[in-house]
Amino acid sequence: MHKRALGAAAVTGVAALALSACGGSSPTTPSDTGGAGTSKATSSGVPETPSGTAAPVRDANVDLVIWTDADRSKAVQKYADQFASENGVSVKVQIATDTRTQFKDATKVGKGPDVIVGAHDWLGELVQNSTVAPVNLSSDVAAKFLPNAIAATKFNGQSYGVPYAVENIGLMYNKDLVPNPPKTMDELVATGEKLVKEGKAKQVLSQFVSKVGNAYFAYPYLSAFPDGGIFATKDNGDYDPNKLLVNSAGSVKGGDILADLGKKKVLSTNVDDTNQDALFDTKKAPFMISGPWSVAKAKEAGINYGIAPLPSLTGGGAMKPFLGVQMFYVSSKAKNAALAQEFVTNYIPRKDVQLALFEVGKRPPALKEAYDEVSASDPDVKAWYEAGVDGKPMPNIPAMNSVWGPFGQATADIIAGKAGAKERLDAAAKEIAANIAKG
């Protein structure tokens, strides 16, 4: 009985989707790998696709095995081929449908890949299970990345990979209904309610709440207040699982806002992953709080959308979203550790590689130089980046697994008016602490 994958994906809802970066990004068809795959050592220029959802089977005859999701596979393959011909080795890129779980399970029995592509919040769990190896980037290379992206690759002060993209949620608005994005939540509600009254919209804001709540989307309401959030940080920058902020004074203020918005029907537990995008894309809601994964659908629906930072809340500051960082990990049980380290430390920090990965994912690149180039020509990327510029990386400590369920449910109950913010967040904090204590 292995439902871990289902659990992780379902509990974190869209957050998990977003972080595994398969959250509805458009089925891109990058140009063919061209002549890069002509090296004799490389057996093929196309990523190996899995049959069904089973984990890929490791090919024992190649010198480097990389697991990635389907979206990124073509871009990774191109540079894997280049790496292969440059070093006279063979590299195989394989598509894993659920990299997090499949990597952990395969590594346990000695059949795992050498390199995986994944989200930074897997890190604590991977370290806990001794599945990833430290990746020692030199300080001058590390300085070329966005500081938040580098911070996200660290756990207990050790660095475990090379980042390539950053993503976060922001405010999407329908330019046909709202010419200028609101700066504050009050302004957003006033504008939205006016549109609803005029019959131009049915719902003020579309935000994933659902009956069981969504911690990822509720967090920014808490982080808008000083000392509001989930975990406090230690001196070394790591989140401290023993210092919960879920029921701090700031968090409760954020909770009061959730309650108020719930009462006004701006937030509703009836909006969830199944209808969030549809509400915005059918012009029923002029505003949506979502991430880059929603853009393709809005474009397809012909919505004249704009992207703005999350609004600020009365009595607090701007809502600060969680940052999700995409990165390359090296397996601690890698059969080809030397080549794996070489590929990750020398190839992924390259601008052209980061740009290629941007093309397939459309998330702001983690390498400053690549971000600068992309943001100059792509206003969406710039807007997403700016929406997340004050955000903090999502906690990558294993204790975060204890937070998603209880914290999400608490916010859903507050929005539904089932309980007051203070008492409900107190109860959630108690439950989370008990879960963390279970280990």
Added chain:
Amino acid sequence: MTKPIALAIKWVLIAAAMVGILWIATRLAAAGNTMAVVIAGLVGMGILAVYATRRAVPLKYLVPGLLFMTLFQVWPVLYTANLSLTNYGDGHLYSKEDSVKDIIAQSVREVPNTPRYKMSIATAEGGDATTADLVLLLTKPDGTMYLGDKTGLKPLAATGVEKTSIGKITKAPGYTVLNARQANARSKDLSAIAVPTSDGGGVKPVGLSEAFEGRATVTFDAGADKLTDTSTQPPSVYAPKDARWVNVADTTQSFPQGWKENVGLANYSRILTDDTIRSGFLKIFIWNVVFAIVSVLSTFLLGMLIALLFNDPKLRGKGIYRSLLILPYALPGFVTALVWKGMFNQDYGIINQTLGLGIDWLGTDLGAKAAILITNLWLGFPYMFIVCTGALQSIPQDVREAATIDGANAFRTLRSIIMPLLLVAVGPLLLASFAFNFNNFGLIYLLTKGGPFNGQDTSIGSSDLLITYAYRLAFSGSAPNYGFAAAVSVVIFLLVALMSIPGFRRTKALEEVN
């Protein structure tokens, strides 16, 4: 006498079985599992003894069934029971020695203010690339070159040395530079290399072309069984506690890497003593039984009624209707459940919109339970329809005619003739359906995730089944605890088994109708 062909087939099959077992045994031996190899051998001998001789005729029929039962029924149950006696789970996957090794390896930090070297991997000239001692050819950022081996760093004379533009040495007299593939083949040796430096660190390779000076900040004292982390001031000491390395001075701090160990019956005593489990168990158990029984009865009644309807010889186009009715069964249950979830949405769902209702289906206790039962009825009735149709067609027409001649009306025929005969065939399937629905994880998880959650915590939902509850219980901590989950599974297994016994007794009674 046995015909020669049959004899030949028999021996070919026996040989095939032997080859198969040999193949499995070699794979097991390669994996280093001695016990399993012995068992495979015994099974092989058993097969020979049973089939190659003329003795033990009943066993000849029973052996395949016994083997598969052991493999797919007994073994998983034993495995789960065995697992339930351990703390196996995330952070407790490997042995204690592995955890020490891993913690030390992960604690290597770059020594501050040390240079990064460009590096090539080489052996002494003429050495075998696969076995000879490795040396590192290093270039400092300022261009000075070193030779690094296990004794330390030595200057490398510049004569005859060739470098790339970034300073990586490609040729040095007296040494053979390994190519990427050769160097990679030595990955194990490379990870062990640490060229000692004067300040107590070691120059270690990063990949194939760079090296840094690092130092492990954690040391292990095997005698005292303690880890010391020197990266903090003062150094922190970690001692083993509950299968983890816990900081002696501050017990809230521990290394994430723990180890697997036997915990005896601790998982079971946790089930019995946990407050939330005790308070919520009865409530969940009752709903679980109600859910399973109502699901079976409702799907069976609807399926049977439709089957009876479509069994009428006068009805035309039966094939089309039947195919249409099977559709809900043919669609993947996951998709259907999610579609129903959308339809039950309070504001945007088609059910409330068409009926003009404002029921919060998924947000209230009764609503959620009703929604689950309705969805399960939709998902389950086609199966009952199929089996009832099959069973009905096997009831001889003359029995019904006899009933009609005896003056029984349609209802009486149904009650006294058709139902008993139908139940004989369908009874065991109803039991199986009960057991399946008792553990219908997917439906609950996709529709309500066990919710709505009343009160102040998320440990017990009002539509939880034991299995979804157990899932949350085992996986709600920081890390999945498979040992504990296994213990809960064993308990559920025992419950289902106990409840099924009277059921099977009853089906035996039904069979006596024949």
